[in-house]
Amino acid sequence: MAKMVVSLSVTPLGTGSTSLSKHVKKVTDIIRESGLRYRTGAGFTDIELDSYRQLADLLDKIEKTLVDMGVQRISYVVKIDRRIDKELFIEEKIARAEGI
Amino acid sequence: MAKMVVSLSVTPLGTGSTSLSKHVKKVTDIIRESGLRYRTGAGFTDIELDSYRQLADLLDKIEKTLVDMGVQRISYVVKIDRRIDKELFIEEKIARAEGI
Amino acid sequence: MAKMVVSLSVTPLGTGSTSLSKHVKKVTDIIRESGLRYRTGAGFTDIELDSYRQLADLLDKIEKTLVDMGVQRISYVVKIDRRIDKELFIEEKIARAEGI
Amino acid sequence: MAKMVVSLSVTPLGTGSTSLSKHVKKVTDIIRESGLRYRTGAGFTDIELDSYRQLADLLDKIEKTLVDMGVQRISYVVKIDRRIDKELFIEEKIARAEGI
Numbered sequence: 331m332a333k334m335v336v337s338l339s340v341t342p343l344g345t346g347s348t349s350l351s352k353h354v355k356k357v358t359d360i361i362r363e364s365g366l367r368y369r370t371g372a373g374f375t376d377i378e379l380d381s382y383r384q385l386a387d388l389l390d391k392i393e394k395t396l397v398d399m400g401v402q403r404i405s406y407v408v409k410i411d412r413r414i415d416k417e418l419f420i421e422e423k424i425a426r427a428e429g430i
Numbered sequence: 431m432a433k434m435v436v437s438l439s440v441t442p443l444g445t446g447s448t449s450l451s452k453h454v455k456k457v458t459d460i461i462r463e464s465g466l467r468y469r470t471g472a473g474f475t476d477i478e479l480d481s482y483r484q485l486a487d488l489l490d491k492i493e494k495t496l497v498d499m500g501v502q503r504i505s506y507v508v509k510i511d512r513r514i515d516k517e518l519f520i521e522e523k524i525a526r527a528e529g530i
Numbered sequence: 531m532a533k534m535v536v537s538l539s540v541t542p543l544g545t546g547s548t549s550l551s552k553h554v555k556k557v558t559d560i561i562r563e564s565g566l567r568y569r570t571g572a573g574f575t576d577i578e579l580d581s582y583r584q585l586a587d588l589l590d591k592i593e594k595t596l597v598d599m600g601v602q603r604i605s606y607v608v609k610i611d612r613r614i615d616k617e618l619f620i621e622e623k624i625a626r627a628e629g630i
Numbered sequence: 631m632a633k634m635v636v637s638l639s640v641t642p643l644g645t646g647s648t649s650l651s652k653h654v655k656k657v658t659d660i661i662r663e664s665g666l667r668y669r670t671g672a673g674f675t676d677i678e679l680d681s682y683r684q685l686a687d688l689l690d691k692i693e694k695t696l697v698d699m700g701v702q703r704i705s706y707v708v709k710i711d712r713r714i715d716k717e718l719f720i721e722e723k724i725a726r727a728e729g730i
Contacts, residue, residue, distance in 0.1 A: 337539075337573030339609060341705060343641070344648035348615055348703040351626040358627050371569065372576040372623040373537030373609045382486035382493075389482040389510075397514055403648040405641060406510040407609060407707055409539060409573045412493065415502040415548055423572040426551040427558050437639075437673030439709060441543070441605060448544035448603040448715055451726040458727050471669065472676040472723040473637030473709045503548040505541060507607055509639060509673045509707060515648055523672040526651040527658050582686035582693075589682040593712065602715040610689075610706040614697055 332367070332378035334412040335420055336385055339374045342396055343403040353396060360391050369420050374409070376420045385410075432467070432478035434512040435520055436485055439474045442496055443503040453496060460491050469520050474509070476520045485510075532567070532578030534612040535620055536585055539574045542596055543603040553596060560591050569620050574609070576620045585610075632667070632678035634712040635720055636685055639674045642696055643703040653696060660691050669720050674709070676720045685710075 342353045358375065361368050366388075367378040379385055389406065396404055411418060442453045458475065461468050466488075467478040479485055489506065496504055511518060538561075542553045558575065561568050566588075567578040579585055589606065596604055611618060638661075642653045658675065661668050666688075667678040679685055689706065696704055711718060 335572045337571065339537075341641070341643070343643070343650070344646065346644065346646035348613065348644035350643070354627045355629040358629065369571065370624050370627050371537065371571040371574060372535045372620040373611060374571060374574050375627070376572040382489040383483070386482035386486040393482075393512065402513065402515040404510075404512045404514075405705075406508070406512070408506070408508040408510070409607060410489075410504075410506040410508070411573060412504045412506070413502065413548065414497055414504075420572040424570050427554045427570050427575070429555040429558065435672045437671065439637075441541070443541070443543070443550070444546065444548035446544065446546035448713065450543070454727045455729040458729065469671065470724050470727050471637065471671040471674060472635045472720040473711060474671060474674050475727070476672040505605075507709060511673060513648065520672040524670050527654045527670050527675070529655040529658065582689040583683070586682035586686035589710075593682075597714055602713065604710075604712045604714075606708070606710040606712070608706070608708040608710070610704075610708070612693065612704045612706070613702065614704075615702040 332418050333380045334410055335418045335423060336377045336379050337374035337409040338377060339407040340392060341405045342401040343405055345401065353399065353401065356395055356399065357392055360395055361388070364388060364391070367420060378418070378420055432518050433480045434510055435518045435523060436477045436479050437474035437509040438477060439507040440492055441505045442501040443505055445501065453499065453501065456495055456499065457492055460495055461488070464488060464491070467520060478518070478520055532618050533580045534610055535618045535623060536577045536579050537574035537609040538577060539607040540592060541605045542601040543605055545601065553599065553601065556595055556599065557592055560595055561588070564588060567620060578618070578620055632718050633680045634710055635718045635723060636677045636679050637674035637709040638677060639707040640692060641705045642701040643705055645701065653699065653701065656695055656699065657692055660695055661688070664688060667720060678718070678720055
């Protein structure tokens with residue numbers, strides 16, 4: 331069960347390289363290790379969450395890890411789909427968008 | 431002082447009207463009453479915040495108010511600019527973008 | 531080859547229902563029929579594109595279809611990753627984020 | 631008159647500095663010189679536009695200028711509010727959000 335599906339994009343700024351794979355991979359590791367249900371996309375990672383607090387805790391972990399890698403500025407883009415009338419699931423949202 | 435500038439867009443879905451002014455005004459009221467430094471734009475409201483937890487608490491308040499108005503689904507878009515190397519201020523960011 | 535990966539979210543407003551599956555499925559149909567390489571996510575659809583004009587043409591088609599369905603207001607969120615130094619591919623971006 | 635209000639954020643990647651003021655100022659210059667009605671925010675610049683093609687042309691100009699400055703990767707976040715039932719104005723949207 332999930333009360334919201336959050337689509338998260340994390341971009342470290344000022345790293346001096348157009349390649350951000352190293353940082354993005356670390357962010358994926360943190361999400362995976364958190365035990366949350368997620369799915370990686372090209373622009374955003376979809377994550378099933380149950381509260382805004384849970385999102386805040388995840389962002390804290392991501393910031394800590396990136397700062398440990400030397401990052402001094404982070405840009406996040408977050409889209410939250412929060413339904414009160416029913417549970418949300420990543421796979422169900424995708425199946426419906428595909429008309430399956 | 432602020433550790434991050436958050437640009438927040440809140441859209442209630444399924445309200446049955448193309449006009450969302452009533453809901454958007456309520457969201458602005460919540461931000462104003464929270465005592466945070468903010469600035470309303472056409473697409474996003476910029477807010478100075480000090481932690482992701484503070485953002486989570488604000489989203490909880492917004493959700494509670496919209497649900498009390500009968501809203502059953504909410505779409506948020508959030509851009510977070512988090513600098514570790516210096517404090518961020520809404521007015522300073524705008525002045526620099528304008529080249530003032 | 532693709533010069534940019536665009537992550538696109540399309541939300542019809544004022545439809546009177548919290549369910550948007552019918553509209554979202556139509557948008558996916560348009561993207562599929564356009565022959566572009568794409569991948570559906572829960573929050574965004576990733577699309578490989580070669581110019582901003584191509585994106586504009588796609589948005590025109592989407593608007594036309596939604597308006598034909600009776601939609602009177604549309605909210606789009608678009609993230610564009612544009613690299614000048616190398617070609618971008620959806621699958622490669624995902625593989626790198628997953629550390630594969 | 632404007633058929634859409636576009637909120638635009640432009641971030642050059644791989645510049646090697648956490649400060650992006652120089653690039654952001656250039657983007658504001660391009661928007662100003664284009665003669666479009668706009669308003670600078672901390673996270674996004676709101677712009678009144680009449681077509682997706684007009685947006686594509688603006689992004690082309692911005693890319694050209696940033697590439698001339700040496701930028702090799704650009705991340706854009708774009709929110710488009712498109713109403714078919716009425717004209718949109720930046721100032722009116724802000725006034726309504728503020729409850730004026």
